[in-house]
Amino acid sequence: MKRIAFAFAVTGTIFAVLAQYAVLNDWTMFWFFHTMGFIGYILIISAAAYFSLLFIHQMSRDEKMRIRNSRGVDA
Template sequence: MKRIAFAFAIIGTIFAVVGQYAIINDWNLFWFFHTVGFIGYILIISAAAYFSLLFIHHMSREEKIRIRNKTF
């Protein structure tokens, strides 16, 4: 799943850059590339959400282990 999220982040970045480049340079089908750029933003946000949830999960797991091993 990490590979998929990383691939989404890379592909989303490429899509977003192409979309912005098309709008700035006034390409003929800029509306299509604008849509591609929007899809790129969605992919980037999805990858960021996955990695942030993965980080929170690891932090909570370490905290549970720390609490379990704590001696009173």
């Protein structure tokens, strides 16, 4: 799943950069690249959300282990 999220982030970045380039250079199919840029932003946000949730999950798992270990020492 990490590879898919990373691929989404890279693909989304490429789409967003390409859309911005199309806007700045007045390409004829501007509407198509504008739509691709919007899709790119959605992919970037999705990847960022996945990695944020993964980070939060890892932190909570570490905290659970710390609490579990500290209870064993006190008892």
